[in-house]
Amino acid sequence: MNAIERAAIIGAGTMGLGVAQCFALAGLEVTLVDETPDASRRALERLAERVQRHVDAGLLPDSALEAARTVRAASDIAAAVAVADLAFEAAPEQVEIKREVLAACDAGAPADAIIASNTSSLPIDELAAFVNLKERFLGLHWFNPPEWTPAVEVIPSAHTDPAVVERAREFLLAIGKKPATVGSGPGFVANRIQFALFREALACAEAGLATPQEIDEVVRSSFGFRLPFYGPFQIADMAGLDVYVNIMDVLAEGLGADWEAPEQLREIVAEGRHGAKTLAGFYDYSEDERAALLIERDKRYAAMSRLLEAFSTPADLGTGESS
Numbered sequence: 001m002n003a004i005e006r007a008a009i010i011g012a013g014t015m016g017l018g019v020a021q022c023f024a025l026a027g028l029e030v031t032l033v034d035e036t037p038d039a040s041r042r043a044l045e046r047l048a049e050r051v052q053r054h055v056d057a058g059l060l061p062d063s064a065l066e067a068a069r070t071v072r073a074a075s076d077i078a079a080a081v082a083v084a085d086l087a088f089e090a091a092p093e094q095v096e097i098k099r100e101v102l103a104a105c106d107a108g109a110p111a112d113a114i115i116a117s118n119t120s121s122l123p124i125d126e127l128a129a130f131v132n133l134k135e136r137f138l139g140l141h142w143f144n145p146p147e148w149t150p151a152v153e154v155i156p157s158a159h160t161d162p163a164v165v166e167r168a169r170e171f172l173l174a175i176g177k178k179p180a181t182v183g184s185g186p187g188f189v190a191n192r193i194q195f196a197l198f199r200e201a202l203a204c205a206e207a208g209l210a211t212p213q214e215i216d217e218v219v220r221s222s223f224g225f226r227l228p229f230y231g232p233f234q235i236a237d238m239a240g241l242d243v244y245v246n247i248m249d250v251l252a253e254g255l256g257a258d259w260e261a262p263e264q265l266r267e268i269v270a271e272g273r274h275g276a277k278t279l280a281g282f283y284d285y286s287e288d289e290r291a292a293l294l295i296e297r298d299k300r301y302a303a304m305s306r307l308l309e310a311f312s313t314p315a316d317l318g319t320g321e322s323s
């Protein structure tokens, strides 16, 4: 499997610049292209400023500036992708722009190059229509800010060659990211869950249950506090799946049928798999593993409390007043 050493980034905005920084610091040869040659040249200046800010804040060593200076601007997409192993588009989320950009990548990139879209919401199967060599196309959905957020959703279309998925995953792992392969449904996985949270936060505010400031505090300091360490299935296993079913029964009674515990969860509970306490839930545990899990959890939460303490200045929270 060929390593990815040369990347072209199409669209040097919020995401494209951050991904360019990531790639350059990982030692790749990076070419940036924006809407016009002038915009592409200015993107190099914005990249240098961005990296300088990180160096000034003590987040990156001085050598990062040197790495950022290796990034080149191209006059157009054809020139940018001509020798690329990966053509990564981070152009605006509009189908017509994606069509134009992906078709140009497909026409100009070497046949064995991967072509990837950073789309947040457009179905990858639909974008695949804009590429002739469909087996080398997939979604690579990064998160803002891309330099620091670990996850990248890897989204194959129905036509993507599994070897391309593997090559993309290996590359992401090699540059320190955490790839997760997900399906092409609306919002993929991260945005579907993130927006479910946002929808309910808005509903709580609208129902007068709490102010936005209070809701932010509750979310950050309750289940949000656990999320850097554990996903929803791990958290549910630690809480008790039988308890979750009981809670969901109450939610369904008060908020409607959408809140019903899914049949799959009821079946797991009916089988006696109640989570860590019964040594089986979504995960299986030995007695020793369960004991280790719980004390490790407590160490992590204690460390998180210390980290939050270090960052809890009043400025973090804002004033709570609209401007």
Ligand SMILES: NC(=O)c1ccc[n+]([C@@H]2O[C@H](COP(=O)([O-])OP(=O)(O)OC[C@H]3O[C@@H](n4cnc5c(N)ncnc54)[C@H](O)[C@@H]3O)[C@@H](O)[C@H]2O)c1
Pocket: 010, 011, 012, 013, 014, 015, 016, 033, 034, 035, 039, 089, 090, 091, 092, 093, 097, 100, 101, 118, 119, 120, 121, 141, 142, 143, 144
């Ligand atoms: N902003 C986010 O938090 C975020 C997170 C994940 C994914 N995304 C996705 O990444 C993509 C880019 O988002 P963004 O926030 O960086 O947008 P942005 O508006 O900051 O940047 C888009 C860039 O593309 C350039 N551009 C416009 N037309 C072009 C063309 N024809 N060829 C080349 N460049 C062109 C623009 O000049 C701009 O610099 C979108 O698909 C978006 O949905 C955004």
